[in-house]
Amino acid sequence: MPGPRQPGQTTAAPPYTAPAAGQPQSAPPAYEPPPLERPLLEKRPEILIGLAAAGGFVAAQIVGRMRGR
Numbered sequence: 755m756p757g758p759r760q761p762g763q764t765t766a767a768p769p770y771t772a773p774a775a776g777q778p779q780s781a782p783p784a785y786e787p788p789p790l791e792r793p794l795l796e797k798r799p800e801i802l803i804g805l806a807a808a809g810g811f812v813a814a815q816i817v818g819r820m821r822g823r
Contacts, residue, residue, distance in 0.1 A: 795802050
């Protein structure tokens with residue numbers, strides 16, 4: 755265990771060496787990031803089709819009542 759430092763005394767650090775040309779600056783990530791969460795209608799397009807069919811049915815009911823059926 756080193757003793758106390760004297761004023762003006764610095765610690766010895768290894769000198770910095772720049773990476774050689776052509777080498778990547780950092781290593782690739784160790785794992786793949788999780789995929790982004792997709793919206794519900796993108797995961798289950800049949801919901802969108804069902805909503806469109808229901809909307810068409812409701813619109814037909816409204817138009818039919820306006821015409822007196």
